Amino acid sequence: MRSRTAGSVFLLVSLLCLALSACAPQPEQQAGMAAIDPLPSWNEGATKQSIIDFVNAVTEEGGPNYVAPAERIATFDNDGTLWAEQPAYFQLLFAIDRVKALAPGHPGWKTKQPFKAVLDGDMKALAAAGEHGLLEIMMASHAGMTTVEFEAIVKDWIATSKHPTTGRPFTGMVYQPMLEVLGYLRANGFKTFIVSGGGIEFMRPWTEGVYAIPPEQVVGSSIKTVFEMRDDGPVLVRLPEIDFIDDKEGKPVGINSHIGRRPIAAFGNSDGDLQMLQWTAAGDGPSFCLYVHHTDAEREWAYDRESHIGRLDKGLDQAEARGWTVVDMKSDWKVVFPWN
């Protein structure tokens, strides 16, 4: 339907052109067209140029690095790469909100860790509960309902909650320069995928509206679901059991399972993305690997080797050793968020 519509528009425009007897584009117009900047929020420099050079290389028909459109797969981490991840992963904030909302039905949580910590807003006690405590909170908030119910819960939360320090909706905490990269790649025949450690069903309800990435192009961590035939029809029930962790060594596994092709471009911001970038770089043809380095404490946050969230340590060393692109947020980005 789309291409038919596009065709009709072209038809109309060309008819109009002929009616006005001024159809052929003038040289200045053509030059003007070519000069449209596909990445206007990026400062000029080596970082921006590396993206443009790669896209030009793989789309140059007959060129030595040409890649057929079907093979133009680009994968993007989400937390810290497409949207912010401070002061905590947004999905953890969602889980905390859910625990609070569900607390009236679970009176025992008032005295039981890690739930007590969440209800008291005691982040130290929550941190002390460690990985196991976190898992309990994730399962209590993410399991025990149908997939349709969970989708509605996520849609409601993402539409109504606000980031704790900026007061913006979470979908406003996305990086404008990265939105431009997504659009630029798609305009050049790439298929863009999210490959995130975040929950696959926490992302899918809003990635299409925010990133123009449809659910079938989202890869993430998951809990088990099971088919059940109920009186009013079939449902998929979410179980409190981990199915797959799409992080570190899991990312190439998730890519292989969901996409079944090796990406030619991969974008991340932490050591959790390193194996995805290594897997991408190990392909036979041209490849492009990029790390977003959080260097801007004023407009966003500055953190890397020592951070508990989004640690970038080994990845930074490898990027330097292998000549991958490293974005210096402070100097490479004109704006960070769409509302800057």
Next chain:
Amino acid sequence: MRSRTAGSVFLLVSLLCLALSACAPQPEQQAGMAAIDPLPSWNEGATKQSIIDFVNAVTEEGGPNYVAPAERIATFDNDGTLWAEQPAYFQLLFAIDRVKALAPGHPGWKTKQPFKAVLDGDMKALAAAGEHGLLEIMMASHAGMTTVEFEAIVKDWIATSKHPTTGRPFTGMVYQPMLEVLGYLRANGFKTFIVSGGGIEFMRPWTEGVYAIPPEQVVGSSIKTVFEMRDDGPVLVRLPEIDFIDDKEGKPVGINSHIGRRPIAAFGNSDGDLQMLQWTAAGDGPSFCLYVHHTDAEREWAYDRESHIGRLDKGLDQAEARGWTVVDMKSDWKVVFPWN
């Protein structure tokens, strides 16, 4: 890139039209266009008409059953729905060929079941080995190599082996009428997926060439893979351990995991597809469910309620009760295979 090309073609055609001073299409031309049969291998009748009626309904802009292109998801079972599955699932024939090819490196197999049965061509003994024996053969033939190595093995086998009774390449054992349905749906803005009990990595190396379905739109059963950094780079190793069975109750789970949207059209041929059809039919909007019924012992095979392969029993009852489309291969299809 594609839509730009399509636009240019429209532009060219419209310019040509104007130059010839005969731009507006004449009524006869329009009628001629509309009369092009999208499903030429289907005999006229209720079955064919039900497919066309559904496509017309969901693509009629402003109509009561209109579905936006992004939501036009169609899922197809593979074995017995897109290609044949007799006298045995083709993937089992592949596994048997692999065991024979690997036998010189495993002298113990000569005396050890179920491998002895395979090497002796003793199908009775193989059947006696049961599900556990089959699993052993699948793991011996499908695991223990990297994903890249396995892809090469499948590509070689599919290019060189022949169907045991027709002598045709296995990729020639596809149903011409179903190829037309795939193309017809895609021409109407649908995204077509395979959702098969077969191995996801057994299908992906050839589905793009045969069905025009890319790897990222193939859902299937899988074994576990693990990321490994070797001296010459990263690999994904296939482990002899089942990860997911994409059959029966597993099909809606696989659809939810890989696609993340409910299909509006689903095509199957056996009770293994029933839950996929139920899940599809349970959507809020319009939906279309179709069973291919193998009724043609002359041109293909005839089997249903009692068959060990592709049993269609409960599904046939439900199709009748719920008014789903049931294809009678013998009477509905002008040809079965492309070479008929």
